[in-house]
Amino acid sequence: MSKRTHDQVDEMEAGPSTSSTITTSLTPSTNGVGAAEEVTVGLLKVPQKRFYRQRAHANVFVDHELDYPKSPAEMDWSFYYPKYFSNPDQQVEPLEGQNVKKVEWADVGCGFGGLLMALAPMFPDTLMLGMEIRMSVTKYVTDRIAATRQHQSLLPSESTERVKGQYENVSVIRANAMKHIANFFEKGQLSKIFFLFPDPHFKNRKQKARIITPGLLAEYAYVLQPGGILYTVTDVKDLHEWMALHLNNHPLFIPIPNSELENDPILEAARTSTEEGQKVERNKGDKWVACFRRAPNPED
Template sequence: MSKRSHQVMDAPGPSEPLLREPQKRFYRQRAHANVFVDHELDYPASPDQMDWSLHYPNYFPAKDGQDLKQVEWADVGCGFGGLLMALAPQFPDTVMLGMEIRVSVTQYVADRIAHARQAAIVAPEGAEEKKPGGFQNVSVIRANSMKHMPNFFAKGQLSKIFFLFPDPHFKVRKQKARIVTTALLAEYAFVLRPGGILYTVTDVKDLHEWMDHHLRKHPSFEYIPTEELADDPILLAAKTATEEGRKVERNGGDKWVACFRRLPDPEE
């Protein structure tokens, strides 16, 4: 695998020049990517061949007898990383990953994380120095999640998967490219552990009904009434922290939510 293509570059030390906060206008990219073409992606042949130390140097490999951490949360199609940046400091002991297929957008998120890591170490002049470790639990890879989820994650590795404001693919002939389909749900069920939660949020009612319909029909998932998650800070972030979520709020639009719990596999 190419180290550079999947790596969040280490932030400079406190004595080195500060990283500039990335600005989206310098990371221009088309809104959507064709998930069926070959994007010359790097991905491991199996999860045990993935070198996570490039992304989470504070956690991999395990040190001082500590248990080896695993990536537990995956934001599929993470866009500009709003959810990750909101959740990382709230859940500092949880390792989370953004997966994005667009080159420039992935690079933006990687640079955003590198800047945040440095800012957590280097305090403004005159202030007490902050302890290192901020945002060390979050990273991003360029990947096609519709093809390669099992290449990155072992069976039952994840406890949360997010599908937030995905491409609606309005045209009937393109609906096969939607991120939630019957075939793909089998792969998501494989990497999501029993009791884990799959979150969907969209501002397109038709897409919401599509995802809700397919997930309710799948034997590995059960619907979670939204009121049960009313006080869930993770769902709140899923609805409000992404760029698309904020845009919908500014425009006074609706958001449609459906969350599902991974059921245990039937006993053989």
């Protein structure tokens, strides 16, 4: 079966996105009329992974028929962060505060979105993006974020379940970061990049597909601002040593002693909040961490 056929099957197998409908009074978050009105809202289900079956690995070198902008300036972020970006197709003025922020953190190979959901309420003013190549997994995270946002919007203002930001600062996109990361982000746009429990590609002939290689590090250094941090976490010692070796050998990455990040809540979330990280915890396995700070540009 071709890859395209697999993707079509996966898309059809994804579970239903709504469970029921209610009529309620909501203030739309679009750029239309801001007055409250009676609207019919589909209640979104919290997605279940069993409805989003997907192979664990994807060939990053084949054509996945992905959509990506020609340059970061052509990227329309309004679909992913409607609170922060106006729809360019709507002939209305942007709301106050829109089109000002930029995505600052990227979780490359975000899987089922555990890190994004953990960090979103901790840093509600920071825009975070998950990048995932697998179609059904991306759809799962998309549905998870949509359901969580809706749940937050329907909570009473005094509810203790409401969190600051209401997950409007987090989103996911289906993309191949190994090929197109510079199509989404400008030079020095990101302050944090995460590579958590990436595919180890154990076979020698497959190691060229690893997410950390000398050639790719130049791409990551381009989009990561000086002083920004690149996080790596894995339960495979060989992969940890591979990533650390190449990062140490690159002139634009400076290793950060683990003791310096010992109390960093971001690193703690990176170690524990992903599905893979939780699986390692249950199996009492080891986790290997290596973090690097982006060095200043030579011309600076």
